[in-house]
Amino acid sequence: MVRRDLLTKTQGLSSKTQYPIPKTQNLRPKTQNLRPKTQNLRPKTQNLRPKTLLVTGGAGFIGSNFIHYILNEHPDWTVINLDKLTYAGNLANLADIESQYGLLNPSKDLVAKTQDLRPRYFFVRGSIADRELVDALFSGEYFAANSLNPNTQDLRPSIVVNFAAESHVDRSILDASPFIETNIKGTQVLLEAARTHWLGSKTQDPTSNTQDLRPNIFLQVSTDEVYGATEKGKFTEESPLSPNSPYSASKAAADFLCHAYWKTYQLPVIITRCSNNLGPFQFPEKLIPLAITNALENKPIPIYGDGLNVRDWIYVLDHCRALDFTLQKGKPGEIYNIAANEERTNLELIHRLLDVMDNPQSLIKFVADRPGHDRRYALDITKITRELGWKPLYSFEKALAATVDWYLNHESWWRQIKSGDYAKYYDRMYSHR
Ligand code: NAD
Numbered sequence: 360m361v362r363r364d365l366l367t368k369t370q371g372l373s374s375k376t377q378y379p380i381p382k383t384q385n386l387r388p389k390t391q392n393l394r395p396k397t398q399n400l401r402p403k404t405q406n407l408r409p410k411t412l413l414v415t416g417g418a419g420f421i422g423s424n425f426i427h428y429i430l431n432e433h434p435d436w437t438v439i440n441l442d443k444l445t446y447a448g449n450l451a452n453l454a455d456i457e458s459q460y461g462l463l464n465p466s467k468d469l470v471a472k473t474q475d476l477r478p479r480y481f482f483v484r485g486s487i488a489d490r491e492l493v494d495a496l497f498s499g500e501y502f503a504a505n506s507l508n509p510n511t512q513d514l515r516p517s518i519v520v521n522f523a524a525e526s527h528v529d530r531s532i533l534d535a536s537p538f539i540e541t542n543i544k545g546t547q548v549l550l551e552a553a554r555t556h557w558l559g560s561k562t563q564d565p566t567s568n569t570q571d572l573r574p575n576i577f578l579q580v581s582t583d584e585v586y587g588a589t590e591k592g593k594f595t596e597e598s599p600l601s602p603n604s605p606y607s608a609s610k611a612a613a614d615f616l617c618h619a620y621w622k623t624y625q626l627p628v629i630i631t632r633c634s635n636n637l638g639p640f641q642f643p644e645k646l647i648p649l650a651i652t653n654a655l656e657n658k659p660i661p662i663y664g665d666g667l668n669v670r671d672w673i674y675v676l677d678h679c680r681a682l683d684f685t686l687q688k689g690k691p692g693e694i695y696n697i698a699a700n701e702e703r704t705n706l707e708l709i710h711r712l713l714d715v716m717d718n719p720q721s722l723i724k725f726v727a728d729r730p731g732h733d734r735r736y737a738l739d740i741t742k743i744t745r746e747l748g749w750k751p752l753y754s755f756e757k758a759l760a761a762t763v764d765w766y767l768n769h770e771s772w773w774r775q776i777k778s779g780d781y782a783k784y785y786d787r788m789y790s791h792r
């Protein structure tokens with residue numbers, strides 16, 4: 360039984376809906392008590408002029424939340440979502456976006472908002488490591504050649520937000536190869552295309568930071584894991600990188616490439632490094648959705664090692680807002696840490712989760728540790744709070760309640776995932792642990 364008094368009101372889709380079409384407002388807690396007290400703090404600068412964003416990996420967890428967020432916040436921005444649709448990519452995450460803003464069906468809402476029938480969302484299936492495809496997207500030829508742009512919009516991206524990645528540490532321990540291909544080579548392909556198409560033979564003025572003089576931004580979505588682990592203190596943006604897993608090593612390599620393209624070519628790159636996210640649409644291989652869905656199925660919740668590893672949890676919408684602040688106010692060549700200062704041991708986290716869900720603590724099962732398991736991540740977020748004026752709006756408790764609520768109300772979403780290839784992965788990862 361779930362303690363519904365601790366959750367938001369049931370809303371959204373019935374568990375019978377085969378393809379859940381998430382409502383945008385479902386992404387935000389509806390009840391008063393779950394809404395952050397501070398009014399939504401938007402970046403203070405004017406919106407950038409109409410923009411076309413190339414969002415990569417937009418069908419995954421954070422990318423799909425970001426697309427929901429950005430299309431709602433910026434009625435004159437257009438998003439091209441380039442996603443390979445690996446096991447982690449799921450177009451159901453964007454079904455409402457496709458029908459509201461997509462090519463086939465720009466809605467009446469959109470017309471009312473923008474007096475404009477043009478679609479604002481385009482999905483392209485493909486890899487960021489595919490140079491030819493990426494080039495065609497940057498030049499606009501992709502849409503011309505595919506007759507996908509009847510309104511002849513200028514769909515050449517002026518902003519890249521690179522979420523596309525292999526993102527699961529445990530999978531990187533089983534096989535690092537796809538992590539090298541996507542996280543390193545893919546990022547280099549994107550950087551090179553941006554350099555060729557944005558800079559051509561000239562370079563940008565690296566010191567300029569005004570809207571008109573800074574038409575392009577390459578935002579690399581990185582992670583706290585690149586700093587490695589620390590028992591005490593917090594990592595600042597100046598801390599040396601010391602990644603420990605094949606996943607974090609590949610993300611660190613991508614960060615170094617981004618830095619090199621800034622230093623060498625003055626490509627306007629910004630890197631963000633965020634802590635562990637929780638929220639809607641997270642693939643149930645990661646600890647929180649794995650634990651919620653296992654608890655709902657009355658299955659054991661595997662805790663690695665002694666359960667005393669510490670992570671700092673942030674609600675995914677706070678991360679998306681931080682990325683928006685960064686696009687609007689961040690400085691090229693800079694790095695910004697993003698976190699919510701909500702550190703928990705894994706054991707504390709799961710105890711609280713089971714409490715919120717009113718499931719017995721006996722579901723916890725200690726299993727063999729993750730090889731090379733980082734003990735603790737912790738980020739100093741002084742820079743982004745002081746320089747960009749961002750701060751998180753969701754406490755851990757509110758974020759956890761909203762997340763549990765979402766999984767409760769989107770049972771068909773996670774059941775569909777768990778019944779497919781995921782079952783084989785789960786068996787391989789946990790059955791002999
Ligand atoms: P995810 O695994 O849920 O989604 C990744 C998406 O990228 C999927 O849609 C997948 O299909 C797509 N993809 C994979 N390879 C691709 C390729 N070659 N070309 C195009 N698309 C490809 O990941 P996530 O948790 O949403 O993470 C997004 C980004 O944020 C990653 O770069 C990750 O390193 C970073 N990050 C994640 C967290 C977290 O807690 N999840 C925290 C900090 C940073």
Ligand code: TDX
Binds near residue numbers: 528529582645663669
């Ligand atoms: O079954 C599990 N049992 C368990 O104890 C799983 C899947 C995880 N864990 C532990 C390992 C970590 O200490 O829980 C913690 C969180 O694990 P994950 O959800 O796998 O996240 P983590 O390894 O911390 O990495 C995440 O945060 C940083 C994302 O997956 C990365 O993409 C992001 O960069």
